């Protein structure tokens with residue numbers, strides 16, 4: 001049973017035996033992610049000092065080129081995971097193709113692949129609004145001792161062995177699952193330690209928040225339009241409250257705590273929506289389900305979609321189970 005205020009390090013050691021494959025490799029992998037997250041957190045927190053040190057992506061006052069934060073986050077996660085020789089491959093939303101990691105002995109001995117969106121919602125940085133990192137971990141399907149291939153990355157989401165996000169918000173949190181519920185850790189920046197602040201996170205069964213970019217209303221399918229009208233109707237516990245940060249991690253995190261639904265549907269201008277199945281939707285869907293919620297593309301479970309390409313997009317409806325089921329009822333009318 002998770003103990004509040006336990007550090008993430010203590011929690012990983014205590015729960016290592018619970019991991020499906022308890023070689024310690026997955027624990028070391030989560031350890032690397034928590035380390036890289038602290039580095040990224042430090043940089044993201046300095047973003048407000050742009051007038052003083054120069055904007056990211058520009059030349060700073062010392063005449064040095066400042067890396068864009070999303071590039072920096074990408075390199076930090078990739079380097080940390082590569083240096084520690086824990087994974088045999090990494091795919092990132094920032095890179096066109098996946099990277100194979102042979103290890104220093106060149107023998108491709110590692111079991112896991114990581115898929116990552118290093119800095120999701122990065123357009124929010126300029127206005128001091130929360131951003132996040134999303135990660136997803138799979139066991140490779142190709143034999144150990146051979147280079148990772150595309151097959152290792154194109155696995156259905158229900159093969160994930162772990163997934164999580166880091167939210168760089170008013171406080172920084174790391175929230176993750178290894179298939180036994182969801183636990184949230186808050187960073188104490190003075191000490192550099194993560195403390196278990198949100199043990200066993202659960203979506204309320206229903207809620208009163210709907211999160212969708214309503215600016216795209218005219219382009220939405222009729223089922224989504226009708227569901228939005230349903231949310232706004234004055235009846236029973238409605239109208240609901242509309243909350244949309246434009247940063248998926250933050251929107252889903254809030255809804256997990258308060259109860260709500262997050263929707264990024266397809267539209268007449270984006271036939272599969274915007275969000276990526278492998279880097280955003282699968283890990284979030286795994287977390288949502290582990291927290292007792294539901295995640296679908298409006299019709300079928302996100303975690304059952306068999307990916308065909310690395311940067312594939314999918315519509316997503318996720319959050320409190322009853323709210324997602326209601327939205328699906330509207331979708332089904334026009335299927």
Ligand code: AHM
Pocket residue numbers: 117119120121122123213246247248249264274
């Ligand atoms: P990004 O990967 O380019 O940062 O985009 C993903 C983000 C999500 O965090 C967020 O939910 C969505 O884009 C918002 O998009 P929109 O501005 O179209 O509503």
Ligand code: MG
Pocket residue numbers: 093117119120121280
């Ligand atoms: Mg993204």
